[in-house]
Amino acid sequence: MKTILPLLFLALVIIFIKPGSSSNFWLIIFVFFQSTLLFFLFEEKLHTVLPRKMVLLAVPILIGMFIIGSGIYKNTFDVTSLERNQLWVRRELYRRELGYLGRIGFGNRFIEQTKLVVDKVNQKITEPYELTHYFSTENFSFYPLFFLPFFALGLLFMLSTKIKLTLYYLGLATIGAVLVPPDMTYWLFTPLINLGLLLGVTIIMKLFKVKTE
Amino acid sequence: MNKFQKAVLIIIVSVAFFLRFYELYRVPPGLHADEASQGFNAFSLIKTGKDMYGKSFPMLFRASGSYQPPIYTYLTIIPTIIFGNSIFTVKSVSAMSGVGLVLLTYFLISSLSPKSKKEAITLGLIAAGIVAISPWSIHFSRLAVEANLGVLIFVAGVYLLASSLNKISLFPLACLVLGLSTHAYYSERVIAVLLLAFVVIGFRNIFFKTKRITAFGLGIFVLILLPHLFLLTTGALTKRLSQVSYLGTVSQEKVTFTGKGLEIGKQFVNHYLIYDSPKNLFFDPGSSLGRTTPDLGVFYPWMLAPFLIGLGYLFKNRQNNFFKIILALLLIAPIPAALTGDLFYPLRTLDYLWAIAVVISLGIFEVWGKIKNNWVKMLATLGLVGYSLLVFGISYFVIFKYELAIGSGEPYVKLMPILDRYKDKEIRVDFSGRSWGAGIRMTYLKTVDPRLVQANLKSQLKTNYYSRDVNAQEIFKIDNITFEPMNWPKVCGPNLILVGDELSFSSEQIANHKLKEEFTVPDYLGKPILFGYSTQTVCK
DSSP states (O other), X not given: OTXXXXXXXXXXXXXXXXXXXXXXXXXXXHHHHHHHHXXXXXXXXXXXXXXXXXXXXXXXXXXXXXXXXHOOOTTTTOOOHHHHHHHHHHHHHHHHHHTHHHHTTHHHHIIIIIHHHHHHHHHHHHGGGOGGGTBSSSTTSSBOGGGHHHHHHHHHHHXXXXXXXXXXXXXXXXXXXXXXXXXXXXXXXXXXXXXXXXXXXXXXXXXXXXXXX | OOHHHHHHHHHHHHHHHHHHHTTTTTSSOSOOHHHHHHHHHHHHHHHHSBOTTSOBSOSSEEETTEEEOHHHHHHHHHHHHHHOSSHHHHHHHHHHHXXXXXXXXXXXXXXXXSSOHHHHHHHHHHHHHHHHHOHHHHHHHTTTOHHHHHHHHHHHHHHHXXXXXXXXXXXXXXXXXXXXXXXXXXXXXXXXXXXXXXXXXXXXXHHTTTHHHHHHHHHHHHHHHHHHHHHHHHTSTTHHHHHHBSHHHHHHHOOSHHHHHHHHHHHHHHHHHHHHOHIIIIIOOOSOTTTSOTTOOSSOGGGHHHHHHHHHHHHHTTTSHHHHHHHHHHHHTTHHHHTBSOSOOGGGGXXXXXXXXXXXXXHHHHHHHHOOOHHHHHHHHHHHHHHHXXXXXXXXXXXXXXXXXXXXXXXXXXXXXXXXXXXXXEEEEEOSGGGTTHHHHHHHHTTOOHHHHHHHHHHTOOXXXXXXXXXXXXXXEETTEEEEOOOGGGOOSTTEEEEEOTTTOOHHHXXXXXXXEEEEEEOTTSOEEEEEEEEOOOOO
């Protein structure tokens, strides 16, 4: 019962994902399975049901399948003519400002190679870190605002008790975000939010129980 | 504190000082209208005891169609006496506040954190280091913004307030400093009140035991807030809020009370969440360069991981009094900014950003404790600090000035020596939204006699000094130079020089008025940005 109820919650919470977030059957399956795996990972008591190492391995495998299923996005490093123009202008600035260092290519190499890659990757991975995409009063957000306090509580609980696991999943989801098409990046983070909601609700229920006793 | 720790603190403060004062007169380029107003008001107070409108020692300074909190301007009197009127002078108060915040962060964290003495010092040094190199702190320390002074005074108030939980006699002083912070910047008017209420109610077992001291402290706080109440009746206090907030727009759009309430609630929540988004804090530089530096967020991207670790640590140890205050600050501090319509405006949330810097340092401290090898610790520190400063240096000292120069009025600073060549002519500089602050900027940098400015601006005052309606279109006059909107029927005669940008003069107007190009002012890339013309037409 202790396992079934949370899983039922994880399944039910998907119903609340707003239609504006363009979900489909496969995305919902991914979110549900990944949320379940995370639940098994975070809930230490369940390690006898599914060994921890197995879950630790299953999480990236599922993300890998999600990446393959959504198709690897090959245009991450494409440079638009506007960006090319900006880079050209900035290269001139480097030459001017850095003097000798600029002439030997220090600034140029940095701006043209490293910076471009970093910028493109940054653009790709930062979008899913926008909280209002998941919770806000606008239609584009994934969840109704009502869930936010539960998520905030759950997230704080996750960060205070299972920081390594949280960072492990965030790291994997971030890598995944670089590889999948831009509109798919949010779905990689949704399972963690589902788990946050579950933990938040659990904490509230425990608090309520203690108070009523 | 041992010798090594002292040396580290000296290095951190020196780095903070260098990052805030290096080429302060040149980067960011130019001088904003608000900065120039602060500088000139300070100069005017020294010379006449009155501001540029002739008001004796105001509680709010009227400037650029709004009002400025007073403490920054009053403090600018000190560097003005020492250095005279200059870009460096007006920014130095903010830069010094930035250095002060680094030092204060060290003392606050090392004395209030619930660690052993040695650990507390290490945590204090980390926190000071994080504030010293954080893009937001350097960026706003290099602009003459009241908010940067506001955060220093506010954090001093937080320090005293948290200390008063152990030593109640400090409570009146904490109230005094928190009260003062409300006169330093707008955000503190909300945050200081809410934080004080939270602490007094949250720790009522401490404060209600010593009712006399508590009442005395709160009395001081209310007393310091009294000028705000007076200003509230004039409409001057809320002038800035009405300019930047969505509250007025919603009130006009929605008819029913419930509709207004719901819409305001919706706007507030959405704006509040923007300040909690890791994307805005650690990655996205935003579209306006007045808010951040090119390609950098208010914190470096690598700080996200320690922030999450620190947040977890903070929550786990939330029973500790000091951590409770930091958690409360994280919740309270974005409220004023969330009441405004901008999507992400770090200037209004410096107290919040400071609290986040503390959380990041807690996260780093946690990781620090896990690393046993000192060489790894040293290499990791040098690597991260080196990377951060390299990225910041390139963004700020190379690109920033090129991409902000026009907005901050840099071409009008370059215009000044050129106009000196035309002392025998009448010069009219086109005044529009594009040349915002051109008049006050030149008035300040040319050290114009404040009495002349007072006479000129006083004659243009259409309302009381403190008022809801503030004229933003005042005409400035400096000797032979007038800053006013272009009046084409009056453009004639051999002694007239017209100055404006490319939108000020159409090709038709140039042809009709037989304008002859006298000079151009280029931007940093060499593109002409301001044009000076003489006219050949005869006056009728």
